[in-house]
Amino acid sequence: MRAGLRKHRIVIEEPVEVKSDSGAITVEWVPKAVLWSTFEPVSASEQFTEQQRQDFFTVKFRVLYRDDITAKMRINFKGRIFDLVQKPIDHLGMQKELHLMGRERGE
Template sequence: MRAGDLRHRIVIQHHVEQQDSATGEVTMEWEAYATVWAAVEPLSARDLIAAQAGQSEASGRITIRYRPGVLSTMRILHRGQIFNIIGQPLPDKASGLEYLTLVVATGVKDG
């Protein structure tokens, strides 16, 4: 992959607990973990369950420079759209320390 392919700005978000100082209520909120350059590649739409569902899931692949700590529990924001990370981030084949590939699906991830 060439550095010029990483031309999309994305925000990686993670869940954080926040406590209201007045009520003491603890809530989970999404917070920016990192803002990085990425290659965002949409894949063709695919059926969720071949003949049994009338829905399809739009999915894609996002490649970023290697960054430790990126987990499947996080999500991606790109151009106002939310992408859920599906499965574990995949390291590059050469060294495992240059790029991470994130398989993603569109939609809201509550936790």
């Protein structure tokens, strides 16, 4: 893929458990990497759960290959949060490009 197509900055965030003074454990999202990426909408859908409608927007982000991104992480794109819905895909198995499938929850 031509580098010029990766024109969007994304932040890969990882969950870190933090223990408060009272002993309660909470999860904070900490930046792991800032990367250039594509932004490719894949699908939009809605589901009805417990009599509420939930919208989902799925996007494929393509970044240069790296081996430290896991499915437990998420993507922050211009303040929009995308949960990774599967482990990163090593496109063509050549360790050159990763495909990250992210799902944004709507209102």
